[in-house]
Amino acid sequence: MGHERAQALEGQGLDGCAHANPPMREVLFVSREHLDSVGVEPGAIRENLTVEGLDVQQWPVGQRVRVGGAVFEITMVCDPCHRMDELRQGLRSELEDKRGMLARVVESGQVAVGDEIELL
Numbered sequence: 001m002g003h004e005r006a007q008a009l010e011g012q013g014l015d016g017c018a019h020a021n022p023p024m025r026e027v028l029f030v031s032r033e034h035l036d037s038v039g040v041e042p043g044a045i046r047e048n049l050t051v052e053g054l055d056v057q058q059w060p061v062g063q064r065v066r067v068g069g070a071v072f073e074i075t076m077v078c079d080p081c082h083r084m085d086e087l088r089q090g091l092r093s094e095l096e097d098k099r100g101m102l103a104r105v106v107e108s109g110q111v112a113v114g115d116e117i118e119l120l
Contacts, residue, residue, distance in 0.1 A: 005112035006048075008070035008105045014048050023104050024075045029056045029065070030100035038094045044087060047100055051117060056101045064120040069109025071120065076102045 006014045013020030013027050020026045030047035031054060042050040049067060059065070063074040078099045084092040 005110055008067075008072070008109055008111055010105045010108045013105060014111075017048060019046055019048075025078075025102045026075075026104045027072055028078055028100050028102055029059075029072075029074075031056045031098070034095075034098035034100075038091065038098065040087070040091070045084060045095070045099070049111070054117060057097060059101050059119070064106065065103065066118040066120055068111040068115035069107075070105060070111050071107035071109070072103040073106045074101050074103045078102050 006016070008027070009015055011022055011026075013022060019028075027049060028047040029049045029051055030045065032042065032050050032052040033055070034057075035042055035045070035050065057077070059074050061074050061076060065072045065074065078101060080092040080095040080099045082092065084095055084099075
């Protein structure tokens with residue numbers, strides 16, 4: 001997350017995020033380990049929430065996740081798009097099964113760097 005804290009808004013995504021596309025693509029969770037494995041910095045692939053120590057790809061659609069004061073529901077797998085190759089040629093294929101999971105905000109609240117992540 002480029003910012004220390006953000007407000008998650010039900011039905012919208014993170015306040016001020018230009019990439020949100022409700023209702024299915026409001027927030028993108030990505031595993032830090034997946035970013036490290038392809039050598040990109042957190043935030044570079046436009047994810048909203050970088051998760052350490054958990055493989056977000058294992059989260060099923062419908063899984064609810066509490067981060068800070070907000071609750072999210074996983075909506076779909078995020079497939080790497082052509083924009084990834086604009087960052088670095090070949091990155092799109094490197095990110096196969098590592099691009100993260102999209103979610104929607106089901107309960108508004110504050111999220112901050114370092115917040116615990118709880119699977120509900």
